[in-house]
Amino acid sequence: MSYLSELFSLDGKVAFVVGGSGVLGGEMSIALAKAGAKVAVGYSRNAASADEKVKAIQSAGGEAMAVKSDSTSKQELQSALDAVVTRWGKVDILVNAPGVNSPTPVLDIAEEEWTRIIDTNLKGMFLACQVFGKGMIEQKSGGSIINISSVSSNIPLSRVFTYSISKAGVNNMTKFLAREWAQHGIRVNAIMPGFFPAEQNRKILTEERRNNIFRHTPMSRYGESHELAGALVWLASEKAASFVTGTIIPVDGGFTAMTI
Numbered sequence: 001m002s003y004l005s006e007l008f009s010l011d012g013k014v015a016f017v018v019g020g021s022g023v024l025g026g027e028m029s030i031a032l033a034k035a036g037a038k039v040a041v042g043y044s045r046n047a048a049s050a051d052e053k054v055k056a057i058q059s060a061g062g063e064a065m066a067v068k069s070d071s072t073s074k075q076e077l078q079s080a081l082d083a084v085v086t087r088w089g090k091v092d093i094l095v096n097a098p099g100v101n102s103p104t105p106v107l108d109i110a111e112e113e114w115t116r117i118i119d120t121n122l123k124g125m126f127l128a129c130q131v132f133g134k135g136m137i138e139q140k141s142g143g144s145i146i147n148i149s150s151v152s153s154n155i156p157l158s159r160v161f162t163y164s165i166s167k168a169g170v171n172n173m174t175k176f177l178a179r180e181w182a183q184h185g186i187r188v189n190a191i192m193p194g195f196f197p198a199e200q201n202r203k204i205l206t207e208e209r210r211n212n213i214f215r216h217t218p219m220s221r222y223g224e225s226h227e228l229a230g231a232l233v234w235l236a237s238e239k240a241a242s243f244v245t246g247t248i249i250p251v252d253g254g255f256t257a258m259t260i
């Protein structure tokens with residue numbers, strides 16, 4: 001086995017991607033499979049999109065299944081874990097990538113909208129950590145949890161108020177769980193993507209906003225979803241990231257390093 005394979009290979013591992021039907025979650029599902037993992041592609045409504053990712057993985061020789069897993073339903077997440085354990089015997093890697101967003105001005109945000117965003121992005125990621133984390137603890141073979149945060153989590157980004165608050169909570173939760181679960185061999189980290197065109201931000205990334213983003217990004221462009229694969233496979237790997245937990249890794253073209 002080559003040095004790189006020994007460090008990064010996910011052969012024999014089982015991964016679950018909540019929100020795997022989405023743009024970034026889908027690409028991350030495919031990346032994990034390319035690195036050797038069997039992958040459960042989670043979806044809440046868009047079964048067809050999850051099936052597409054499953055077919056892409058299978059036609060490249062990998063193993064995958066689509067599993068309904070609405071992040072707002074603990075019961076559904078539990079059934080999703082059970083389905084994966086029934087099929088593949090265990091789960092080693094959880095990627096938490098559900099996400100909804102809205103550009104509503106602060107004074108106009110209805111309680112229902114606040115609840116929908118916080119429930120999906122923050123409470124949903126918590127419930128998935130709780131269900132899959134418990135499963136990993138009971139397996140007694142460690143694991144890697146990777147939550148998808150955002151550059152809006154540290155400093156408030158204009159137009160995405162509730163979303164930013166949900167992601168700030170994701171950062172705190174990531175560090176808390178890293179501390180709690182290190183004793184079980186479970187590493188908990190987050191990836192903090194910059195700006196990647198996807199479904200949830202399609203209406204927000206107007207031409208004016210794109211120009212502002214590019215001006216504030218040293219690399220002066222959007223990210224491409226495959227550019228998350230390196231950080232993802234590294235954090236998932238029990239060898240390459242064996243001493244890495246509680247970190248929030250930016251993959252943002254330099255956005256968070258930029259001031260005037």
Ligand SMILES: NC(=O)c1ccc[n+]([C@@H]2O[C@H](COP(=O)([O-])OP(=O)(O)OC[C@H]3O[C@@H](n4cnc5c(N)ncnc54)[C@H](O)[C@@H]3O)[C@@H](O)[C@H]2O)c1
Pocket residue numbers: 018019020021022023024025043044045046069070071072096097098099100120124148149150151192193194195196197198199200201
């Ligand atoms: N695209 C970006 O620029 C960017 C930047 C930072 C962080 N993120 C985060 O990346 C993750 C993936 O988002 P994306 O940008 O690919 O958008 P996307 O809209 O393409 O994907 C989001 C996915 O979440 C799923 N989802 C929505 N509600 C859900 C629920 N209740 N349960 C389970 N899944 C649900 C959607 O079906 C969709 O598949 C999200 O957590 C998002 O906040 C994205």
